[in-house]
Amino acid sequence: MTTLIIGANGKIGRRLCEQAAHRGHPVRAMVRDERQKAFFESLGIDTIMGDLTGEMAHALEGCDQVVFTAGSGASTGLDHTLMVDLNGAMRAIDLAKAHGIRRFFMVSTLHVDPLEGPEKLRPYLVAKRAADAYLQSSGLEQVILRPGRLSDDAGSGRIETDAEQATTADVSRDNVATALLTLLERHAPLPTEIVLLDGNKPIEQMLG
Structure with a gap:
């Protein structure tokens, strides 16, 4: 089961790809700059060029699930936020459906209400x-x-999924990547929304 990682060169995406390579989980890294390919190819990861604001349909061919962990970045303008975080995500969802991909994982935000x-x-x-x-x-x-x-x-391998029980508002990117990989390998029905905070409960126990 091959997973396309959209946003593979981001801080969560890189960690996810490294962990997937270590565990032997097949992933395809979508990048938009040729200079980014060497890192993933050194891990033995299938790497493909694609752009959320341009051509990307080919990147989904042969994939079974998609992880969207791309982001426009704090230094970009509102136009890029719309094109990447909104329209880019919507395009990825539409293309997943068009390619018959059944599972889609969205790395979002804890703030459900923007205000x-x-x-x-x-x-x-x-x-x-x-x-x-x-x-x-x-x-x-x-x-x-x-x-x-x-x-x-550094990832602790332990999380909390109940914000009211959490003792911190933080979560390490390592733990997010581990949680994603655990879910990608899960065959049981998936929860539709998961809060991720650092905590004391083993990720495998909570999400496996």
């Missing part, structure tokens, strides 16, 4: 909210991951 998030991030949060709603109405088997404030701390 509850930081003011400078609200346009991004609006885009994520709309993209999530589009996925929820798509008919695809879906998982929307809602990580807290992302950190580069």
